[in-house]
Amino acid sequence: MTILVVAEHDNQHLKAATRHVLAAAQAIGGEVHLLVAGQHCAAVAEAARALSGVACVLLVENDALESAGAECMADLVLSLVHDYTHLLAAASASGKNWMPRVAALLDVAQLSDIVRVDAPDTFTRPIYAGSVWATVRSEDTIKVITVRATAFEAVAETGGSARLQKVDATSDAGLSRRTHLALNDSSRPELESARVVVSGGRGLGSAERFSALLEPLADKLNAALGASRAAVDSGYVSNDYQVGQTGKIVAPDLYIAVGISGAIQHLAGMKASRVIVAINKDPDAPIFAVADYGLVGDLNQVVPELTSAL
Amino acid sequence: MKVLVPVKRVLDYNIKARPKADGSGVELSGLKMSMNPFDEIAMEAAIRLKEAGQVSEIIAISCGTQACQETLRTALALGADRAVLVETDEALQPLAVAKLLKVLVLREQPRLVICGKQAIDDDANQTGQMLAALLGWAQATFASRIELGTDHASVTREIDGGLETLSITLPAVITTDLRLNEPRYATLPNIMKAKKKPLETLTPADLGVDVTSRLTLLKVAEPPARQGGIKVNDVAELLDKLKNEAKVI
Numbered sequence: 001m002t003i004l005v006v007a008e009h010d011n012q013h014l015k016a017a018t019r020h021v022l023a024a025a026q027a028i029g030g031e032v033h034l035l036v037a038g039q040h041c042a043a044v045a046e047a048a049r050a051l052s053g054v055a056c057v058l059l060v061e062n063d064a065l066e067s068a069g070a071e072c073m074a075d076l077v078l079s080l081v082h083d084y085t086h087l088l089a090a091a092s093a094s095g096k097n098w099m100p101r102v103a104a105l106l107d108v109a110q111l112s113d114i115v116r117v118d119a120p121d122t123f124t125r126p127i128y129a130g131s132v133w134a135t136v137r138s139e140d141t142i143k144v145i146t147v148r149a150t151a152f153e154a155v156a157e158t159g160g161s162a163r164l165q166k167v168d169a170t171s172d173a174g175l176s177r178r179t180h181l182a183l184n185d186s187s188r189p190e191l192e193s194a195r196v197v198v199s200g201g202r203g204l205g206s207a208e209r210f211s212a213l214l215e216p217l218a219d220k221l222n223a224a225l226g227a228s229r230a231a232v233d234s235g236y237v238s239n240d241y242q243v244g245q246t247g248k249i250v251a252p253d254l255y256i257a258v259g260i261s262g263a264i265q266h267l268a269g270m271k272a273s274r275v276i277v278a279i280n281k282d283p284d285a286p287i288f289a290v291a292d293y294g295l296v297g298d299l300n301q302v303v304p305e306l307t308s309a310l
Numbered sequence: 311m312k313v314l315v316p317v318k319r320v321l322d323y324n325i326k327a328r329p330k331a332d333g334s335g336v337e338l339s340g341l342k343m344s345m346n347p348f349d350e351i352a353m354e355a356a357i358r359l360k361e362a363g364q365v366s367e368i369i370a371i372s373c374g375t376q377a378c379q380e381t382l383r384t385a386l387a388l389g390a391d392r393a394v395l396v397e398t399d400e401a402l403q404p405l406a407v408a409k410l411l412k413v414l415v416l417r418e419q420p421r422l423v424i425c426g427k428q429a430i431d432d433d434a435n436q437t438g439q440m441l442a443a444l445l446g447w448a449q450a451t452f453a454s455r456i457e458l459g460t461d462h463a464s465v466t467r468e469i470d471g472g473l474e475t476l477s478i479t480l481p482a483v484i485t486t487d488l489r490l491n492e493p494r495y496a497t498l499p500n501i502m503k504a505k506k507k508p509l510e511t512l513t514p515a516d517l518g519v520d521v522t523s524r525l526t527l528l529k530v531a532e533p534p535a536r537q538g539g540i541k542v543n544d545v546a547e548l549l550d551k552l553k554n555e556a557k558v559i
Contacts, residue, residue: 069476070439070449093470097451100404100439109403109525112434126533127432128327132336135528175448175482179464180475190471196558221559229488239454239468239489245433246488254558264326271536275556277548283541292539293551305545310559 001030001120004058004081006089007048011041011066014048016193017090019157020149022051025088027117027152031055033084034162037076037169039066049164052156060169069176074101076171081106084142086120091146091249092192103144110144111136115151129245130268149192150251150272184240191241194224196254199243199270200236201228203259203280203299210236213303214258220310226250226270228260244269259299262287279303311458312367312420313356315390316411317349319374319381320431327431333529336431345381347493348426350388351486354493355424355456357389364458365422367391371414373407375399379509386504387496393509398521400514404432406521408440413517415445420481422463427452427485438485448478454489 003025008015018034025032032053036045037060045059058080064072077098081087087102089095091113103110115133116124122137123145191197198218204210210231218225226248227241243250245268255273260266262278262285270276271290278291279302288294295302321327322342330337345353359365370385372378373396382393396410415423425438442449450465454473457464459480466475468487478484496504514521542548552559 069478070451071442074443093452093468096435097439097449100436101443101449103436104405104408104440104443107405109405109523110434110436110440111525112436122528127530128321128336129430129433130533131327132329132530133533134530137526137528139524139526174479176450176476176478178474179477180466181472182474183472192470232488239487240470240472245430246428254552254556275552275558276539277552288541289538290536292556293548294539294541295543295545295548296541297544302545306548309545309549 001028001085002083003028003030003032003086003088004084005032005034006077006095007034007036007044008090008092008094009036009038009041009044011038011044014044016154017092017149019051019154020152021088021090021147022053022155023152024114024117024147025086026053026155028086028120030085033058035060035077035080037062037065037073039063045164049162050158050160051162052159054160054162057162057164059164059166062170064170064172067178068172069178070098070101071175072172073098074105076169077102078105079169079171080167081142086143086145088145088147090149095146099144099146106142106144108140108142108144109138110146111138112146113148114145115148126268129265131264148249150249188218189222189224191224191226191248192250194252196221196223197226197250197252198223198256198258199226199228199260200231200258201260202230202234204231204236207236213299217303217307220307228263228266230263257287257291258303260287261285262290311365311422312369312418313359313365314369314371314415314418314420314423315349315352315356315385316371316407316423316425316437317353317381317385318346318429319343319372319378320346320429323347323430329530329532333531335527336530343377345384346426346429348428348486350493351488351490352424352426353385353388353390354491355486358491359458360389369394369418369420371396371411373398373402373410382509383504384496386507386509387501388494392507395509395511396514396517397511398514400521401523402521403523403525404434404436405440406519406523407437408444409519410514410517410521411441412444413519422481423483425483425485427487438483442483448482450476450478450482451485452487453484454487456484456490
């Protein structure tokens with residue numbers, strides 16, 4: 001078995017999700033290769049050689065990849081995948097976007113968002129917003145898989161000594177191109193890789209109170225900010241803050257849920273967190289059923305008190 | 311411009327899914343089924359484009375059992391002009407659905423297919439991308455804004471850490487995210503009118519598509535349960551627990 005993992009990076013740094021996907025690859029077994037494809041991303045590939053358990057880093061540098069869409073990325077991966085038994089990427093906004101194109105062009109069923117490797121051909125994945133887990137066996141010759149990063153412990157950043165192989169691969173179908181990019185202020189840690197997440201729900205009541213109460217707390221804890229779908233739908237914050245089955249899946253060391261009732265779809269996005277704290281005025285809120293520490297009270301008093309006590 | 315909108319019949323989003331006692335699947339019998347919420351958003355996007363005069367005809371398609379007729383009638387009541395059911399009792403994987411849709415696209419020649427980004431039953435998030443790939447078309451997934459031109463569409467989409475706007479060549483596949491719009495409800499007069507709109511029924515064999523799955527579902531089960539913890543009385547006790555018991559701060 002030889003496994004190709006597609007790295008996620010910003011041309012400067014490898015994103016943390018990649019090390020979790022490598023762990024899933026190692027659970028399958030066999031030789032693991034890592035593809036670093038991008039624009040001027042040699043430094044990423046060089047750093048990736050040290051990752052534990054990687055035998056080979058494939059480097060593709062192509063200027064078209066910077067602004068190209070899923071069509072281009074899928075064609076590139078497709079041109080490299082034929083010698084492999086498994087193709088893995090993170091179930092991130094990026095992996096979800098291009099991976100199904102590769103699967104369709106290989107005429108292979110894709111396994112989305114796996115949380116467990118049961119055997120090299122058998123995997124478990126959540127369905128119905130995580131209410132149920134399905135164990136599925138694939139009979140395809142190449143297994144095409146996206147991985148829920150938080151379900152696997154990351155491999156070590158050091159200890160490996162992979163060989164580096166440059167590959168010439170160009171593809172630009174010209175079907176789509178990026179015309180505008182608006183990235184959020186990145187002074188906070190990324191939601192999906194933060195050690196601490198402070199998350200707010202409809203209980204906050206307004207966009208102003210969301211930021212006035214939660215930002216100081218997140219600052220003290222060097223935490224990422226998240227939100228429930230209800231808070232997003234109410235317009236308190238934008239959708240990329242959303243934690244849940246239809247948003248981001250997180251598993252930090254500490255997750256603090258403020259004014260979040262705990263709908264199934266939200267729990268699906270955070271219940272793998274190591275320690276969960278819930279602050280809510282309703283003692284019967286479902287969030288308390290998954291919280292390690294629940295505090296029943298008025299968030300307008302409790303949150304500032306907590307912030308100043310830290 | 312013709313638009314095609316695939317709609318899926320799924321367990322209603324308000325109902326918690328449970329495994330069957332023998333673990334062979336999810337219990338669906340006797341439970342309320344509805345149109346996949348992301349497909350409702352796709353329908354709404356198509357209807358608004360038609361209301362704006364940019365779209366001439368909306369064709370709703372569903373692949374599945376005979377009961378999917380009900381979902382298609384909902385789509386017709388919302389504003390689709392006609393509907394096609396590809397009827398089969400096979401459990402369909404996204405790849406099989408994409409292959410069926412491809413044949414229908416070649417027959418109907420739409421300039422745009424708008425899909426929900428994922429179905430809330432299998433949570434696969436694959437069909438739209440697979441259809442685009444099989445057709446050799448551009449795609450814009452997770453759309454939060456669509457501006458339709460003649461040869462191109464400008465689509466704003468949600469990516470990790472922000473938003474990007476893509477210019478995609480038509481024909482294309484767009485998949486919808488939550489923020490795109492808020493779907494309308496079907497009115498009673500429109501529900502009555504929908505009963506008279508055309509609904510064609512085909513089979514996968516009619517379309518020449520083999521829908522046999524190469525995935526075998528071995529079992530479904532409840533996920534590992536998380537134990538609830540304790541209630542603390544105040545902030546001081548909470549901090550003490552986080553520092554000395556959980557050791558996370």
